Amino acid sequence: MEAQKGMSLSQQRFFGVDVGIGMLIDYRHSQAALKLYDALNAPNPTLMWQAVSEAQVALDKLEVELLHGEYPPFDR
Incomplete structure (x- = not known):
């Protein structure tokens, strides 16, 4: 990601895990919800x-x- 280029390794990990994963969760849940909405309105x-x-x-x-966001606690 462009935002991570000037970050230290610990900042990159924080951004990737604590920020990025949260955004991915929201994005994927929204994608699924929209498809389920389409399913409810499907004509057949x-x-x-x-x-x-x-x-x-x-x-x-x-x-x-x-799974990619998980890492053992000793890696922090």
Whole structure:
């Protein structure tokens, strides 16, 4: 990220984990919520389930991104 270029390693970690992960959580939950809204308004079951599957993709991406944000406490 552009904002991290002039930061120290500890500042980069704080930004990436404590700030960035929170923003990713909000972003992915919003993506999933919008897809579920589309599912509720779908004109037929096929489109409904397609939107539900797309919502799940956003949440699966979040799960992987959260794994990247985890590190053992002794690394701080």
